[in-house]
């Protein structure tokens with residue numbers, strides 16, 4: 001089992017896509033481990049996208065990410081990092097295949113709805129940044145499977 005960090009960006013939240021996106025991940029078979037609707041500070045946005053700090057679009061990217069609420073999540077499943085990236089689709093929505101989240105819900109690279117970690121190392125770093133120790137496997141938390149045992 002693997003965990004990956006996924007975040008619905010402010011455009012996705014504004015467009016009312018939290019529900020449809022959760023549905024796609026659940027239908028695929030991922031298990032939701034953590035979820036938080038939040039506003040992020042500039043500092044956290046810069047840390048999150050640290051690998052892009054030299055890029056010309058970095059300022060625009062950070063401003064965009066702090067422009068509204070985001071929905072931060074941790075999903076678990078076999079090969080979760082790669083499987084989530086496939087569900088999300090190509091970075092540029094114009095090149096993203098129909099059926100993927102970016103392919104179905106976005107047109108422009110600057111507003112491409114959703115983020116997914118690009119490697120297991122990035123996933124660990126991003127889960128720590130957004131959820132700290134809560135996202136570590138083995139920490140007891142409410143489990144949706146327990147619902148089966150309720151009358």
Ligand code: GDP
Nearest residue numbers: 057060061090091109110111112114115116118
């Ligand atoms: P991802 O891993 O598929 O999200 O893509 P990258 O890690 O390469 O880029 C991070 C994010 O930067 C992308 O999801 C885009 O939202 C954004 N981005 C990439 N290229 C551009 C660009 O040319 N202009 C702007 N404004 N944003 C960009």
Ligand code: MG
Nearest residue numbers: 115116117118
């Ligand atoms: Mg990336």
